[in-house]
Amino acid sequence: MPDGIETAAGDRTRAMSAALAVTGGVSVVLAWLEFLLIRQQCAVGLWVIAVAVVAVWLVSSDAGKPAAVGLSLGAVAVVTQLAWLVTGFHALWVLCLAAAVALGFFMLASAWAGRSVGSSGRAGTRRAAAAVTAGFAAASAVVVSALVLTTAASPAPLIRSLHALGQSNSFEPGAPTATAVVDGAGRTSDVEYGSALPNSFLDIYIADNDASIRRPTYVTVHGGGWIVGDKADGAPSTDSDGASWAGPMLDAGYNVVSLNYAFAPQYRFPTQTIQLGQAMQFLEANADEYGLDMSRVVLAGTSAGGHIVGNYAIVQTNPDYARALGVEPTMDRHALKAVVFESAALDVGRAGAPKSPSPSNGFFFDIAARSYLDTTDTALLAQANVVDNATIDFPPSFISDGNTGTFPDQAAELSAKLDRVGVANRLNLYSKNEARLDHGFMAVSSQWTDDYNRLKIEFLRDVV
Template structure:
């Protein structure tokens, strides 16, 4: 692992723990089931399910794809955010995926596809409505989410990625504080050791797999994109939104807060601005559910 990735893990872990300190991990209104295996790797292939206790039957599904620069993150850092989503009437699935540097691109995509297969197989047990599914992701998770949405909406790219999505309907995506142009990021690889840990020093070996945006069509699911004025990836939001709109995809985007409003601000469950941003995104998603 590069020194940059190790430093990032330490700083992010400290920041996330400070953000969530004192929050209730077991509220009475939420049914949560933790550490369910969804794939062959007992260390990495686990997920959590959240839903309101008083809602019975099938619910629309939100799958959360965590961020962390491909080298950090787990369901733990997103538990309070996912409970907030569940309170809005969804069954929420939050999952762990293989992290770099031990596991390289595009391993998280394969893990996400395993999660979707698991959701389809277990729909009757957990009350998942697989005709009403949304994906949300932030930072690296937003990139993974957008890439998987291209796989689901363009069979040509699915073939390039050698991924066959199961039978579900992806109604909308929430792309939060993300990076989307893999080809451009790969061209800047020497400047970012974090990306080397994920893509290796020779990303050209991935060929067309990096050309995600070239495969975006009008069948890409409706998308809500958000960022913040203090987000170091803010400049990625508007170009992606405009690309989607140019391809005929229903899309909205918004930059929140001021220069003090930072990366993945929307995950802070004590923040009024986070609540507003999540209200906006969920209202958009519900339009297509």
């Protein structure tokens, strides 16, 4: 028999088998990449179409295989991918990923089925080893593909699995309520501010450990994509290598409150806005005990926390919006003196598209956003957009962000919107010529964090 011809499952050249295997592997990998590379979905999608077309041509040329199955999978991959790119309809995206993965496995199975099957001597040993390796690779690819498709359809199973391993929703505090002196400030930790929702606990830092002096109140809401994070992140402690958000504010004459909130996807927008309102009511009711001046309040939020405080501020200052959202205001709008935005996700629909692309950040932000609210609901996305819903009554705002893998474009858009409606604000961005600053750079000790804190405190001095 001439070299290069195999007899299993019909005559086929080694080149054809290799082409089937390579095309199948590329199809599967491209489906994974389209899932992971949120910003490059269009480009990767076009490659998926191109590979599917090649696969259809190869399958139609391979008479020894059940061509109808491959042709059908290829057609579905092409049609659904084109429909997804044109419409952006989420179900089509999931379907095109599934079709590309199924097509890839079909091609790989076809290539494997057409191999020659010698079974004696060293050749047999080599083929047995190859079969074990191929089986392991195939099993791994199946597991990864199942995870990709499941998470593409809904991130909830993945997030709940992560919660089972660490931070999660709980009605029990991480530790009993306790008091201590930390870096000269009095700290009361794990105070329960509500009982209706999980993670309703906060820490209070009292400047100079003196609650007899009523000081303005700086309330901060942590980041973590609405799915992880803790009120103690970046808090002052003797063993902390990160920058303390509390330290500069305590030194500037504020008492500081940091709070936890319920995690998505079990609790979704606007639950966290409602929960922040519960915390504010608790602080108002207990202001005397902690020396809190609740007539002078600053709300600060990092990343996901920035969206929560921004949305809460809109509820307090825009009655029409509050009614439409179905959330009651819980504080005097005149007591809310300012809002501080730190790398805030202001437009949740664009969370997966940070500037100066970071594939890992884009992927995490997209998963987090889909956990927080239904990103396929354009009406809900519009309702959750802090920039679009801010009005002339929005509080003065200090808006800052990094320049790599984060949202400086959204920060600039909010500043421009506030300028147009006449709200005092300061936009604090740094160019890449000065430094490469990541998402949430304020949590890392550096000269840029020191400068950020200085400018923030200067701004607040004029408005609080």
